[in-house]
Amino acid sequence: MYLEMLSGRLTLTPYETLHPRRVLDCGTGTGMNPLYRHVHPDTEVLGVDLVPIQPVRFEVDDLELEWLFPENHFDFIHSRDLVTAIKDWPRYFAHMYKHLSSGGYVEISEHSLDTFRTPDSTHPPNSCYTQWLTALTNSLTQLGAHPSLTLRDYSRLLRDAGFVDIEEYEFQVPVGTWPRDRGAKRLGGLFVENAKTGFEAYGKNLMLRGGGEEGEVERVIRECGEEMRRGRWHVYYLHWHIVARKP
Numbered sequence: 001m002y003l004e005m006l007s008g009r010l011t012l013t014p015y016e017t018l019h020p021r022r023v024l025d026c027g028t029g030t031g032m033n034p035l036y037r038h039v040h041p042d043t044e045v046l047g048v049d050l051v052p053i054q055p056v057r058f059e060v061d062d063l064e065l066e067w068l069f070p071e072n073h074f075d076f077i078h079s080r081d082l083v084t085a086i087k088d089w090p091r092y093f094a095h096m097y098k099h100l101s102s103g104g105y106v107e108i109s110e111h112s113l114d115t116f117r118t119p120d121s122t123h124p125p126n127s128c129y130t131q132w133l134t135a136l137t138n139s140l141t142q143l144g145a146h147p148s149l150t151l152r153d154y155s156r157l158l159r160d161a162g163f164v165d166i167e168e169y170e171f172q173v174p175v176g177t178w179p180r181d182r183g184a185k186r187l188g189g190l191f192v193e194n195a196k197t198g199f200e201a202y203g204k205n206l207m208l209r210g211g212g213e214e215g216e217v218e219r220v221i222r223e224c225g226e227e228m229r230r231g232r233w234h235v236y237y238l239h240w241h242i243v244a245r246k247p
């Protein structure tokens with residue numbers, strides 16, 4: 001889905017000209033690591049995650065604790081979809097700054113969780129999508145995360161950490177295949193594939209941990225899945241990339 005969103009690119013950093021020697025992928029999941037290797041076989045890529053689910057070089061670590069890497073070590077640090085995980089963003093970005101070499105880049109890739117957007121009036125108020133998002137963001141707030149951060153907030157936090165040449169990118173990701181535009185329709189279709197398991201995988205555990213009642217949480221997730229299959233609502237969310245350089 002992200003490759004589709006970025007028109008086949010892995011990142012928006014000037015990666016090819018940077019040709020980084022050492023890359024850190026934060027909260028790597030099953031995400032980017034093999035893809036980086038594909039682009040630069042000689043690049044040393046390290047993925048860090050709480051959970052050991054990576055097929056390549058990988059360390060189990062908690063990114064919210066002190067980072068034990070050498071200072072000025074990495075040329076590129078990538079961080080995608082950690083809005084549900086990071087509680088102290090200023091500290092997280094300070095770690096990145098400290099362990100990135102001078103002239104190195106960070107790329108932060110996050111998405112809106114505040115609300116779903118619609119270009120018309122097809123999306124009713126208090127829909128199951130909105131209920132899902134509200135329950136999720138309430139839980140995340142209770143757990144100390146910051147689901148309402150915006151593109152501008154991430155940029156400001158990076159600037160405060162000392163980064164320069166900050167570039168902001170914003171994409172609309174359709175929830176479903178409703179757009180007429182072929183690229184947007186394809187992106188929405190990929191989102192649907194993700195969301196078949198994603199509404200539950202992404203939300204259920206967090207909503208229960210935030211005090212949600214199991215039957216109610218399951219109802220909202222079920223209705224979101226059904227509605228997505230029906231595809232009546234023209235809904236999208238925003239996904240952001242912020243690229244910044246350490247001077």
Ligand SMILES: C[S@@+](CC[C@H](N)C(=O)[O-])C[C@H]1O[C@@H](n2cnc3c(N)ncnc32)[C@H](O)[C@@H]1O
Binds near residue numbers: 028029030062064080
């Ligand atoms: C939503 S997934 C994103 C995975 C990957 N970045 C991607 O975009 O495909 C979030 C990942 O961050 C990891 N994670 C959450 N909190 C973390 C922490 N404090 N330290 C390291 N990894 C963490 C989770 O285990 C999970 O694999």
